Amino acid sequence: MFAYPHNETSTGAMTAVRRQGSAGSLTVVDATSAAGGVDINARETDVYYFAPQKNFASDGGLWFALMSPAAIDRIGRVAATDRYIPEFLSLSVAVENSRLDQTLNTPAIATLLLMDAQIQWITENGGLAWAHARTKDSSDQIYEWAEAHPNASPFVANPEHRSQVVATIDFDEGVDASRVSAMLRSNGVVDIDPYRKLGRNQLRIATFTAVDPSDVSRLLKAIDSAIAAL
Incomplete structure (x- = not known):
């Protein structure tokens, strides 16, 4: 697995989102300060995850992710082992809840309202x-x-x-x-x-x-x- 940030907020440095490694490797990108403000090709990454407090003009405390089938498969295989993973940190639990349109813990409603408003505004103006x-x-x-x-x-x-x-x-x-x-x-x-x-x-x-x-x-x-x- 190759993991790196799309954008680094303390220095103002940014990298391109490009798939890394050989076949079978996963590319994981921390995109909190870039998502919603920098265009990407999602096919170049397996996990593109972020919180909404930057370009989505919302609050933190909640995370979102775009995941490839390969990433979801890896999550399932790890969850099937005897490795101890706290429920709060379990990606498998997050995926299962996502498919049910819910979260493990109830997020602040204001966070969802703010992000929804920002997404609608961005979409209406051209995406x-x-x-x-x-x-x-x-x-x-x-x-x-x-x-x-x-x-x-x-x-x-x-x-x-x-x-x-x-x-x-x-x-x-x-x-x-x-x-x-x-x-x-x-x-x-x-x-x-x-x-x-x-x-x-x-x-x-x-x-x-x-x-x-x-x-x-x-x-x-x-x-x-x-x-x-x-």
Whole structure:
């Protein structure tokens, strides 16, 4: 089995969803921050699983998965062994409940309502291809801005590996990103702080499907104004 994340939210790195290994191998992809915002070919993976709190604009506490027949077969064969698997962690139990349109534990109704509304909105506007184009528009604006700015640069140097749902931007010593963030926060612009454990002088901007590309344009102008005021 080969397992990897489609998108990494702390660094803003993204990989392509491609089948790995030889015949008989399973490709398992953690897609929590990419699902619903990045188009994929589901045939390139055996398990594509995610929680709905990112592009689906819902809450966590519930997971969904697209599974191939090979993955479901593997789950059944593992369940048939004498391996101890707690019911809460049993994929076999999850599959059985899914076929009955139910879950082992009752999820928050608000989570389902929010996700349903987001799915309907995405579908009405053109589906996953539309959502993909929307997040790419937003992230492209940020990367192009950073590449043109004298004090900024995309943290992920290789354009092929840059996320289109989370953009991380580095600043040189001429700009204190924490001061920029604090200035914007004092004016009601929030949630653009970097992942603290990276310890870098940067901003991290979410461009999930629900984010309007025009709001990204306004944010970049606000960042320019904050930098000019330092």
